[in-house]
Amino acid sequence: MKIVFLDRExxxxxxxxxSPSFPHELKLHSRTAPTEVSTRISDAHIVVVNKVKLSAQDIAAAPNLRMIAIAATGTDNVDLVACQARGIVVSNIRNYAKHTVPEHTFxxxxxxxxxxAAYLQSVRDGRWQQAQQFCFFDHPIRDLTASTLGIIGDGVLGQAVASIGRALGLRVLFTGHKGRTGQGNLYTPFEDMLRQADIIxxxxxxxAQTRNMIGPDEFAAMARRPLLINTARGGLVDEAAVGPALDAGHISGAAFDVASVEPPPPDHPFMALLxxxxxxxxxxxxxxxxxAMQGLADQLIDNIEGFFHGAPVNVMxxxx
Incomplete structure (x- = not known):
């Protein structure tokens, strides 16, 4: 059984x-360019991939391929339709980030x-010495207690963020993506959440339903000048609209852990905001x-071993 990991780095x-607990040959590549994919997986039975894209053409060039083990939760880099047509099992990683992502969010x-960050930079710039007293007040400081937290997405991560928020005294609103209906009384309509939230x-x-779901119109509807936090996926927000929203005061701040292109090129809108x-x-x-990363790696091998023994798990x- 030949296993190829395309982006171990x-x-x-x-x-x-x-090491998987069955006879195998494991080939590790630190990273793989798009032009190298087909060659590197040509004789593989199992391909391990995190962010490298596996197109239908790449999959067609791997006649022995039986499984793709994704070292992440997201599967948008793999052509699932092509895999299904070939009977190739695709497994992903689940629930490994239920602590780390909510903690980073907060x-x-x-x-x-x-x-x-603003006060740290001010201290680096010598502002404390210039103030000539024990403190200074150049940047706003606000408590979280009694604020309203709008959460788009009610999965494991969204629920964990909500739990932390409630423990800190925040009012929590769950909502679905723009245009989603029929979620019941426990959910706030998307447009209402935009008007009520202090943090989104x-x-x-x-x-297709969530791409650029927050853009100029949505920013303009944010009545309470909220913070906008994205630790989910690049592309959920119209990135070119973030700077103008900050300029216009529609939001009081923004923090992103993701971008639509990673790493972002020098002309990416975010680079002008740093x-x-x-x-x-x-x-x-x-x-x-x-x-979290060790848990991911352990689950990755569990997925591979489950497939080998005829009991695949986390199948996409x-x-x-």
Missing amino acids: TLSPQTVLR ALIFALRRSV TLHCPLN DRPNFILTPHVAWASDE EPAP
């Missing part, structure tokens, strides 16, 4: 990738709500605590 070097919320955080997948005190960009690391299929 997407996991920390400290993460232990245990790290970003606290950093913006209390202007942590995204925990939903990227698909000097602003109310904007934070982290490099897609909300998921990457040591504990194309959306209907």
Whole structure:
């Protein structure tokens, strides 16, 4: 059984990738360019991939391929329709980030709500000495208690964020993506959430219904100048609209751990915002605590072993 991991470098070097408990040959590639995919998987039985794209053409070039083990939750980089047509099992990772992503989400919320990054930069610039007293008040500081937290997405991560929010005294509103209806009385309509929330955080997948679901019109409807937090997927927000929303005061701050292109090129709209005190960009690391990454690696091998022994788990299929 030949196993090929196309982008091992997407996991920390400290993460232990245990050896599957059946006879196999494992080939690790630190990273794989799009032009290298077909060649590298041509004789593989199992392909392990995190972010490398596997197109229908790549899959067709791998006649022995029987399983794709995705080292992540998202599956938009794999052509699931082509896999289903070939009977190729696709398994993903689930629930491994239920602590790390919510904690990172609140790290970003606290950093913006209390202007942590802005004050750090002011101290670096010598502002404390210039103030000539024990403190200074150049940037806003606000408590979280009694604020309203709008959460788009009610899965494991959204629910974990809600639990932390309630413990901190926030009022929590769950909503679905724009245009989604019939969710029941426990959910707030999308447009109402935009008007009521002091903080909006995204925990939903990227698909045709959610792409650019927050853009100029939605920013203009945000009556309480909320913080906007995205630790989910790049592309959920119209990224070119974030800077104008900050300029217009529609939002009081924004923090993103994801971008539609990663890494973002120099002309990406976010790169022009990095000097602003109310904007934070982290490099897609909300998921990457040591504990979460090791859990991911362990589940990855569990998925592979389950497939080998005829009991595949976490199997993904194309959306209907």
